[in-house]
Amino acid sequence: MRNLLLFISRFKTLFLFIALEVICLFLLVRNNAFQRAAFLNSANRVTGNLYQSVDNLSNYLTLKRINDSLRKENALLRQQVESSFDCRIPLRDTVMRYSKDAGGKPVYSYVPAEVINNSTNSLSNTLTLNKGTKHGVAKDMGVMGPNGVVGIVIGTSPHFSVVMSLLHKNASISGELARHNYVGNIRWDGQDPTSVQLHDIPKHVNVQKGDTVVTSGYSSFFPPGISIGAVRKVTIDEANNFYSIDLRLLTNFRSLEYVYVADYLFRDERRKVEEKADG
Amino acid sequence: MVNTLIINIVRFVGLVLFQVLVLDNLHIHQLIHPYIYPLVILLLPLVTPAWAVLFLGFALGITVDIFSDTLGLHAAACVVMAYLRTGVLSILTPKSGYDSDIKPKIGHLGFTWFITYSAILVIVHHLAFFLLEVLSFTSILLILQKILINTALSLALMILYEFVFFSRRKRR
Numbered sequence: 001m002r003n004l005l006l007f008i009s010r011f012k013t014l015f016l017f018i019a020l021e022v023i024c025l026f027l028l029v030r031n032n033a034f035q036r037a038a039f040l041n042s043a044n045r046v047t048g049n050l051y052q053s054v055d056n057l058s059n060y061l062t063l064k065r066i067n068d069s070l071r072k073e074n075a076l077l078r079q080q081v082e083s084s085f086d087c088r089i090p091l092r093d094t095v096m097r098y099s100k101d102a103g104g105k106p107v108y109s110y111v112p113a114e115v116i117n118n119s120t121n122s123l124s125n126t127l128t129l130n131k132g133t134k135h136g137v138a139k140d141m142g143v144m145g146p147n148g149v150v151g152i153v154i155g156t157s158p159h160f161s162v163v164m165s166l167l168h169k170n171a172s173i174s175g176e177l178a179r180h181n182y183v184g185n186i187r188w189d190g191q192d193p194t195s196v197q198l199h200d201i202p203k204h205v206n207v208q209k210g211d212t213v214v215t216s217g218y219s220s221f222f223p224p225g226i227s228i229g230a231v232r233k234v235t236i237d238e239a240n241n242f243y244s245i246d247l248r249l250l251t252n253f254r255s256l257e258y259v260y261v262a263d264y265l266f267r268d269e270r271r272k273v274e275e276k277a278d279g
Numbered sequence: 280m281v282n283t284l285i286i287n288i289v290r291f292v293g294l295v296l297f298q299v300l301v302l303d304n305l306h307i308h309q310l311i312h313p314y315i316y317p318l319v320i321l322l323l324p325l326v327t328p329a330w331a332v333l334f335l336g337f338a339l340g341i342t343v344d345i346f347s348d349t350l351g352l353h354a355a356a357c358v359v360m361a362y363l364r365t366g367v368l369s370i371l372t373p374k375s376g377y378d379s380d381i382k383p384k385i386g387h388l389g390f391t392w393f394i395t396y397s398a399i400l401v402i403v404h405h406l407a408f409f410l411l412e413v414l415s416f417t418s419i420l421l422i423l424q425k426i427l428i429n430t431a432l433s434l435a436l437m438i439l440y441e442f443v444f445f446s447r448r449k450r451r
Contacts, residue, residue: 013329017362020337024358027351028411041348054300119303119347121312123412126348155348162348169413190418193309254306 041155041162042117042128048160052130055116059257066257073146108223111136111261113143113161120193120253125165127151131261132159142221142262147250149173149228150259152221161261166228167193167253175228175247176216180205183216186228186247193253195232198245205243207234213247220264220271283324291319291339299346302436310425313432316343317404318440320361321397322384325377329365336361349412356408360400367399385438386447397437398430405430 008015042048059066113135117128131137133156143150143163151171155162164171167188175186175198184200198213211231217224229247237244264270298316305311320336327335340354347353368383371392385393405426413422 013333013362013365016330016333017358020333020358021355024337024340024351024355028349028355029351031350041350042346044345047346050300117304117346118306120306121309122347122349124349128348190413191309191421 042126043132043155043157043160043162045157045159048116048128048130048157051116051128052160055114055130062255062257065255069146070258107265109136109263109265111263113137113259113261115256115259116160118253118256120165120167123169123190125167125193125253126154127163127165127256127259129161129163129259129261130159132157132161134158136263137161137261138263140221140267141264142215143259144222144226144262145251145256145259147227147252149215149222149226150251150253150256153261163259165253166196166249166251173221173228174216174218175213176224177201177205177207177231178212178214178225180207180211183218184245186213194249196229196247196249198231198247199242201243201245203236203241203243207231207243207245209234220267222262223264287319287323290322294319295339295342295346298343303347310428311432312425313429313436314404314408315433315436315440317357317360317401317433318397318437320357320364321400321437322382323364325368325381325383326379329362332361332364333358352408352411355411356404359407360404363403364400367396371396381448382446384446385441386445393441394434394438398434401433401437402426402430405433 042051111131113129113131115127116130119125119127127143127150129137129143137153137156139153139156141153143153149166151163151165151168152173153161154164166173166186169188169190172185172187174183176183177198182201182205184198186196186198188196201207209231213228213231215222215224215226215228227250229249231245232248233246235244235246294316298314302313302315305313316339319339320332323332323335336357337354340352340357341350343353344350368377373388373392381387383393383396388396409422409425409429
């Protein structure tokens with residue numbers, strides 16, 4: 001027993017080092033799982049309020065750009081107002097029938113929010129928004145900016161929420177080639193914050209440079225038809241039957257200021273029925 | 280003694296705030312992401328016991344992690360750095376040994392000493408950080424680029440800090 005104690009006291013720094021390192025790695029791996037937010041994240045009261053007050057300050061410097069982008073978006077929305085309830089995307093399969101069956105009721109409601117913290121330089125980029133559960137934001141809601149998809153909510157507090165950006169190594173959403181209605185999987189390779197990759201598009205599809213890619217509506221995160229990016233480069237991979245496609249993102253993640261959180265009003269119903277079907 | 284404590288607390292808070300509010304918002308290029316906050320560990324008094332350095336490294340890392348939503352990542356890198364600090368300090372001991380009133384700063388031990396000391400530990404920190412960030416070796420070239428560029432930038436920032444908050448050793 002005495003020898004054991006001597007042994008421990010001799011290497012106490014090493015043991016402490018190993019213990020702390022194990023805690024760190026445990027935390028790291030635990031919140032690395034897909035769509036798992038850290039339980040201590042930037043949506044808490046202290047960091048959230050700090051980011052908010054700094055953002056209030058820096059907003060004055062970008063007022064002109066924000067105004068411009070809001071004005072452009074207003075113009076775009078005005079064009080769509082007539083068709084917005086009777087959706088402008090051609091109905092196909094089962095995707096948009098919800099809106100008909102809902103009796104003209106909207107399928108999504110939107111919570112406007114301000115981006116108060118934003119990262120683009122790491123491999124797991126996140127955004128912090130100044131809206132939380134009190135404003136109706138919940139986990140697994142889609143977030144979009146004026147130019148298209150931004151990310152998915154992964155953590156919330158009463159007044160703030162954390163969003164996993166599309167530029168996150170764990171992010172994966174389904175995207176569709178608007179011209180062909182072929183659905184693929186969009187992921188980010190961690191290299192360039194202005195582009196993402198579209199996978200699983202079979203080689204027989206005629207993909208052209210400049211084709212737009214929109215959300216498919218198979219998932220409940222985003223309404224269908226929200227723009228994501230345009231095809232920048234198509235490479236044919238000899239090894240398998242799929243293209244590897246590089247997309248130029250329409251959203252500039254470095255200058256995001258205002259976003260909308262899309263609340264899918266039939267989320268619970270859909271989840272329930274899907275769970276039941278899975279048995 | 281109390282003075283040193285206050286200086287270190289202020290440095291901790293100040294550098295963490297500068298890191299998360301200024302440096303983390305530099306959207307210049309995807310490779311550029313310097314870290315100045317490890318300087319908190321580098322500048323701890325030489326007499327700080329090894330276990331205290333480890334705990335402080337852990338606390339520092341977790342604080343930065345909470346701000347950047349990467350729980351465990353900065354902490355793991357900081358703890359590695361904090362653990363190796365004692366060893367690096369004893370390797371770099373000057374011939375006459377460390378005097379009791381000496382601090383690990385440029386004004387006390389000289390420019391070359393400080394560069395060597397901080398370069399070794401910053402490389403350790405960045406190596407651990409950027410490797411743990413991907414948890415794989417798939418894009419090793421990109422990671423190496425990031426480590427090289429950001430080590431240089433972080434070191435430049437730390438030296439800048441040292442000259443802005445320059446303090447010479449008091450002659451007795």
